[in-house]
Structure formats: C-alpha cells, structure tokens
Amino acid sequence: MGTFGLAKQVDAVGATPPVIAYDPDTYENIEPTANGTYTTGIFNPQPATVGGKIQQLTGAAQMPQLKVTYKNDGSNDPWKGGTIDFHWESHIKLTSSILNPIDLADMMGQGFVFVAIINLPKQVTSAEVLRAVNWDTAYLYVNESPIKLSKAALMSAGNHTLRFGLGAWDNTESNMLTTLIGIITKPGFNINDIPLKFDISIDVAKMTADGDRFDTSPGKILTTGKLQPDVDQLVDFSVDFYDSNNVVQSRLAPYVNSPGGRFYPKLTNGKLNPTAYAKTSSTTINSWNSYISPWDTTSKYNSINDSTEYVDGNNKNLPGTTNNRTLTMNLSEGSFAQLPVNRFDRVVNYFTGKNETAGSTLTHTPIKTSGLNQQTPIVYSGNDSGGTALSPVTMNVLEKYVVDGTITPTKLNNSDSQWGKPLPSKSYPVEATWKANALTTGSIHYRLYKKATQQLVGTYEDRLFQSITANNGSTNTAVTTLPVLPSGQYYFDIKLVDDVLSKAYPELMYKWQSEQTGVTSLKEITVANFPNISQTSNLKNLSRTPETGEPLTALAGDSIQETSTFTLDKIGDSLADMKVNVALPGNVTYEKGSLTLNGTVIPDESLQTGISIPAQFLAKVGDKLTVTYKYKINVIDTSVNDVQLPTKPDMLSGNIVLTDNTKLPIAKVSTTAHLINIPKQELSLIDVPDDFTFGNNLPVPTQAMSYKAKGDFSFDVKDTRLPSTDAAWQLTGRLSTTFKTAAGKELNGASVYFNHGGEKLPITETNALIYQNDGTKKGDIPVDFPDSDGLLLEVNSSTYTQADQTYQGVITWELSTGPVK
Numbered sequence: 001m002g003t004f005g006l007a008k009q010v011d012a013v014g015a016t017p018p019v020i021a022y023d024p025d026t027y028e029n030i031e032p033t034a035n036g037t038y039t040t041g042i043f044n045p046q047p048a049t050v051g052g053k054i055q056q057l058t059g060a061a062q063m064p065q066l067k068v069t070y071k072n073d074g075s076n077d078p079w080k081g082g083t084i085d086f087h088w089e090s091h092i093k094l095t096s097s098i099l100n101p102i103d104l105a106d107m108m109g110q111g112f113v114f115v116a117i118i119n120l121p122k123q124v125t126s127a128e129v130l131r132a133v134n135w136d137t138a139y140l141y142v143n144e145s146p147i148k149l150s151k152a153a154l155m156s157a158g159n160h161t162l163r164f165g166l167g168a169w170d171n172t173e174s175n176m177l178t179t180l181i182g183i184i185t186k187p188g189f190n191i192n193d194i195p196l197k198f199d200i201s202i203d204v205a206k207m208t209a210d211g212d213r214f215d216t217s218p219g220k221i222l223t224t225g226k227l228q229p230d231v232d233q234l235v236d237f238s239v240d241f242y243d244s245n246n247v248v249q250s251r252l253a254p255y256v257n258s259p260g261g262r263f264y265p266k267l268t269n270g271k272l273n274p275t276a277y278a279k280t281s282s283t284t285i286n287s288w289n290s291y292i293s294p295w296d297t298t299s300k301y302n303s304i305n306d307s308t309e310y311v312d313g314n315n316k317n318l319p320g321t322t323n324n325r326t327l328t329m330n331l332s333e334g335s336f337a338q339l340p341v342n343r344f345d346r347v348v349n350y351f352t353g354k355n356e357t358a359g360s361t362l363t364h365t366p367i368k369t370s371g372l373n374q375q376t377p378i379v380y381s382g383n384d385s386g387g388t389a390l391s392p393v394t395m396n397v398l399e400k401y402v403v404d405g406t407i408t409p410t411k412l413n414n415s416d417s418q419w420g421k422p423l424p425s426k427s428y429p430v431e432a433t434w435k436a437n438a439l440t441t442g443s444i445h446y447r448l449y450k451k452a453t454q455q456l457v458g459t460y461e462d463r464l465f466q467s468i469t470a471n472n473g474s475t476n477t478a479v480t481t482l483p484v485l486p487s488g489q490y491y492f493d494i495k496l497v498d499d500v501l502s503k504a505y506p507e508l509m510y511k512w513q514s515e516q517t518g519v520t521s522l523k524e525i526t527v528a529n530f531p532n533i534s535q536t537s538n539l540k541n542l543s544r545t546p547e548t549g550e551p552l553t554a555l556a557g558d559s560i561q562e563t564s565t566f567t568l569d570k571i572g573d574s575l576a577d578m579k580v581n582v583a584l585p586g587n588v589t590y591e592k593g594s595l596t597l598n599g600t601v602i603p604d605e606s607l608q609t610g611i612s613i614p615a616q617f618l619a620k621v622g623d624k625l626t627v628t629y630k631y632k633i634n635v636i637d638t639s640v641n642d643v644q645l646p647t648k649p650d651m652l653s654g655n656i657v658l659t660d661n662t663k664l665p666i667a668k669v670s671t672t673a674h675l676i677n678i679p680k681q682e683l684s685l686i687d688v689p690d691d692f693t694f695g696n697n698l699p700v701p702t703q704a705m706s707y708k709a710k711g712d713f714s715f716d717v718k719d720t721r722l723p724s725t726d727a728a729w730q731l732t733g734r735l736s737t738t739f740k741t742a743a744g745k746e747l748n749g750a751s752v753y754f755n756h757g758g759e760k761l762p763i764t765e766t767n768a769l770i771y772q773n774d775g776t777k778k779g780d781i782p783v784d785f786p787d788s789d790g791l792l793l794e795v796n797s798s799t800y801t802q803a804d805q806t807y808q809g810v811i812t813w814e815l816s817t818g819p820v821k
Helices: 101-110 126-130 176-184 499-504 513-517
Strands: 052-056 065-071 083-094 111-119 139-142 145-148 154-158 161-167 194-203 234-242 247-251 259-265 279-286 290-292 324-329 347-349 361-365 376-383 389-399 406-410 421-424 428-435 442-450 463-468 476-482 488-498 523-528 532-541 559-570 574-581 588-590 611-613 624-633 643-646 651-657 663-665 675-678 683-687 705-708 714-719 729-740 751-756 759-763 768-773 779-784 790-795 808-817
Touching: 052 101, 065 234, 065 279, 083 111, 083 234, 083 279, 101 111, 101 176, 111 154, 111 247, 111 259, 126 154, 126 161, 145 176, 161 259, 290 376, 290 389, 406 488, 428 442, 428 463, 428 488, 442 476, 442 499, 463 476, 488 499, 488 513, 574 624, 683 808, 714 729, 729 759, 751 768, 759 768, 768 779
Parallel strands: 052 111, 324 389, 421 523
Antiparallel strands: 052 083, 065 083, 083 194, 111 161, 111 234, 139 145, 139 194, 154 161, 234 279, 247 259, 290 347, 361 376, 376 389, 406 428, 428 476, 442 463, 442 488, 488 523, 532 559, 559 624, 574 611, 574 651, 588 624, 643 675, 651 663, 683 714, 705 790, 714 779, 729 768, 729 808, 751 759, 751 790
C-alpha cells in the first residue's frame, strides 16, 4: 500500500511561501499477488490468461477516448461542490469464440481479460476519489449493455491511481453468464467491433471535504468542498487500457502454472509501462489557482495583522478572516457606493501568495449597502487576468455614522402666541444651539416664510447662518445676525448641514425644521417699526382762580377741564384704528357737549365707545392729537379732612399696518394721572388790612378834621363749606384797643369810622358790620373795597393831643356767620 503525507508543516503563504511539490506516485494492486508470488523463467513460466479475450481496435474512431467534465453545484461559486463526470470509451474485438464451449466456459468462469489504469490528478488521492464515487451511477457498458460497477471493480492502484477490470473477481454485482448473455443479445452485437464504455460520477464536495494540503486559511475555507486548485489551472486525467495481449493473471495456487484470479497490467522491471503495453487516452479540465481577497488598496481600513494570510509578504488585512472580511467605514470619503469601484479589489495567487489583481475583472453586488449603520454582505466576483472565473467572496460592509443632529434657534422664543418674537426693523442677533456627535464640518442654514401665505421669502430661501469647523462633542452655540427685514410677520426655519452625511447619504441629510414639524410650528417673528408717541395732560379749574395747580384745588360744584395731548415724535409703520378712551374720575359729573377733538366738538357717546381718530391726525412728525372735556365735582364729605380725587389716564390705542398688511397693536399710550384736592369744609379769614397809618406830624387840631388811613384795605376769605341756605357770612370790626401813646395817654375826643360808599360806620368797642356775603361763592374769596372806602379818623378842637407823640390803636376784624354780635 502506498502512502500520501506531508514532509513538513506548511507555513502560511507569504510568510514562507511553500514549495508546491507533491509526493511521488506510489502503486498497489498492479501485479499478481494471489496465492503467493512467483518468478517467471524457463522453469517457472508466466501462466497464460484464461477468459474472454479482447483486442483493442486501432481505427481512427475505435481508439480509447476520455472525456471528463466538471459541473458545480448550481451556486454562484464556479468551483463549489458539484460533480466530476468521467466518461471513457473504446472499441474492442472479442478474440475468444462464443461458439467454442471451452472459450465460453473460460469467459463465464474468468470474465473478460483486460485492465484499465485510471491516473488521477496529483492534488487528490485515490482514497478521496473512491469515497466520493456515486456507485449508483457507476456503470460499464459492453455493446451498450449496462454492467453495474462495484467497489471491487474499481479499486486503488496507488496514491493517485485507480484500477478497473471486468474479471470474475472484479464483477461482484452481476453473474458473468447473465452479463455475457446481455452483451451478445443486445441488438447490433458485432464480435469484431464491440463498443466498451464506463461512466463514473464523483461528488466533489465529498472528494475535497478535507481541503487542500497547502490551504492555510481558517478551516481550509478556500478549498474545502471545492474543485481542487492547480498551479496551471488544469487538472489532468488519463486512462491506460491494457487489452488481453498486455495483461497477466494470478495463479490458482503457488508455483502452479495455472491461471486464476484478477488480471493485471504487464510491467517492465516491476513498473507500469503504458507506453509499451497500453493504449492511453487523456484529458484535462479547467481549475483555478487564484482567489478573491478583499482589502483596502489605500490601506486605511487594513487594521489587523492576519497570520493566516500573507500577500506579497504583507499580512495587513481588513478585520475578519479569509473569505470573511469586514469593512467598518466612516463617511469621510463618502458612502461605500461613492468610493472607487475597485477600492477593495484584490486577487491573490493561492500558491504563491502574490497579488495578481492586475488584469483581473472584478465586480461586486450590491453596489451599495442596505443603508447607514446596517451591515450589508457585499459579494465580490469576477475573473482573474486570464479570464478564469473566481469563487465569489463576501465582504461585510458597515457604514458607521451617528445621525443624531439637533438644532434649536434661541433668542426667538415666542413671547406672544399671536405675534411671536417682536423684532425692531433693524439687524438683530440670533443664536442657535446644536448637537451632532459625528459632525466634523458643515454649516447651519436658515430661511424665512411669510406667515400670511406660508410661502418662502424670495431673498431668504436659503441663507448661511454659520459655517461649522469644530465640534465640542456636546452642545455647541452658533451666532448670526439677521439683516434689516421689511416689517411683517415671518416664520423662522433652520437646518443643520453635515457635509460628510450630505455627500454620502443625501437622502439622510438633516432636514429643515419645517419639513419635520410643519411651517406653522416654527419660531414666529414679527418685525415692526413702531412710532414714538408722547403725551401730556393738564387740569384747569374753570370755577376759580388760580385755575391750575398740582394738585388742583376744587370744591364741590367746580367745573374742571381736562386736556390730553398726544404728539407723534417719530414716524414708523402707518397708524390705523386709533382710538382715545376717556375715563372720568370718580365723584364727578360730565358736562355734556364739552368733549372736543383738536378743538372740534364731538358726540358725547364717544366717552363710552372711545374716540375714533382718523389716520391723518398723526401722519407726520409733530402732529398732535388733543382731547378736552369738562366735568363738575360732586358733593364729597370733607367735614373732617381734605379729600384727594385722582383723575384717570386717557389712553391712546391703535394698530400699525406692516408691509404685508398685517395689523399689529401699538403699545398703549396713557396720560399721567393727576390729583384734585377737595379741601376740608371751613370758613376762615385768610388776610386782613394791617399796619396802616393816618399820617405823621399831624397838626394839633383846632377844629374838626378827618384823616383817611393809608395802606391796603382788603380782606381774603376762604369758604370751603358745602352750599347751604344759611351760608351767609359777614365781616365786622371793633376798636379793641383805643389810640394811646407809648406812655398810655389816650387820644380823647377822637372817633374811628369805616367809610363805605359815603356812609360812615363808627368803629367802637362793639362789632360794627362792614361787609356781608350771601355765601354762594366758594373757595378763596377776595373782599376788596373801592379806593374811596376805608378807615377815617376824626378829631376836633376838643381832642386832647400831645405834640410829638405817636398814638396807636388796634382794630380787630372778625369773620362770622349768623347775626352780628
């Protein structure tokens, strides 16, 4: 029995490329061994063969022919599994006579005298082939009569050789008589030209179940279950056919020169010599010598050192193992589909470990992954540089990228659900916070919609908010400045742009916020150019003097005029729907017909509905709007203390009209509130004549004389009492101290009078009435007398006086109600 083994451990291809050398052929079952050995010679000749003797015909169409075909298992791998179909045929002549009883008996007892030696490829052993033979379809055909082959008919003849025969010791599946009858009774039987064929089918998956001896891939994945590879991509088969003239037969017994047993080929010096004794037919089938091994031709993703696969002495490879590589890529160079189509192409010579990609034609499918973050098997297939189909191989591709970007505009928070963020008609800073773990470069864009139409604003359909060149890995802040916008209402739309993601996966790039949540959910802004309107207000007491003051003094029944003025100091968007609302203070009564607008009397109903103001009243800077009205003070209890009555502000309201015709309310302009002071009820004498003189250096009277006092002779009375029927009051005077010198000498014989309208009223020690008032008039009441009225001093010759003396007296003025005391 020959042996097949490895001389030494085979190293990985590339680390130490192995010498591709197969063990020498060994042989068995090629020479007679039955019943002992013998030595031929003059005294011990080789016994003659006994059986059905045949002769190989040599015509052009009669010589042996061999056809071997390979068909894979139907998968996309051209070398995976399937069958090797072995078909051999020849034409022979039966030289034994079927009519000769002795020849016929020899045929039935010994079988047919021939041997076929099948020479197998050096890459497989006889044992591997025999275990893979499909015995159900293994047949010999003699004159087209099928003879089922048995394992005894097809046996090992060496490590790469099989022996085939149809002797009685080979044909264990059928009776020789039955076989012979089947042959000669088949239509067309011609003893001089009998077709001889045999068919064998070999299961490749079983034959190469242990893989190739030079395969160092994990689990011998490159060769296990596949048609064996060959350096030259050709697998050789041949059959040496030995007819009856070129075979020997075993003896019946040792040293007995009687044939019996199997037939064997003639040998030369103990070795097969098919050139001398056989007719040989040979053929080849195509095989492979290279395989696809994806890797990154730029070396970017070749991240592992794989000791089981060296190519050109380099074992840097993609993660994984041979035939099971994984590409986990980012998107910095684009998606997998956007990379050069041959980026991961590599064809490796199985035997030399050399890169033989040049000239090969590889494709891969699908051309893109199933999607971002979805590992996708990409199958590489194609032909080597010589056009030989290569086994497809899968590379698992994972495009790994985090798509978690968020962006939120700030400083645009809606302060009003209806108007959103109010902005002045000038440039305005806007901030946004964003976060996107994988983003390295990109930008933020914004655009504006008109609120009324929800259509994009023409010049703001896509504007750069800010470029992104750095990412802190957490929440980032971006800033831009909105330019001056026309007044109107807008929706503010924003989006994050990741340059890498947008290039690699446009369909996954971050969308506008409006595309995610709808336009009406966006931040709303209202741009308005508000006018500046100032106000002033004042009160007048039309019932008394002084008529102004803060607080304004008034008594019950007084008529108060209130005036409010609104002035346009700075123009803005057009004003519309203006209205002034007037509010009267408490405890007053409106004076009908007193309401005026810029001097024109307007209906009193406007007090309740508000005064509608035409737009032209405040159309340009400096225009004024003046509202006046009057009211009377009602009776208020001030018997204990003063009472202060606050006025209520007048209020100007209205809208501005934006350029998109949206109306926006202006801030209401309110006038300043004032106070009206209602004093405590009292009647008091505020001011009286004092420090008056009748003259200096007067002569000593020699006759009756009168002297008029010099000085201010007027009174001030304050009456804050409520009107009533007994409100009359009067002023009286009395000489409370007579005229005396400093030494106490009285001016005897002199009289004091109050001259009023030519009537002299004596001023004595008792009260003398000098003025009366019915009490109708209230407030500060001046009591003035004509210049002709006043105090008189009368003296006569009987009046005792002293020269160079000054006489002084005191008159007491008294304010009283009721009868004069």
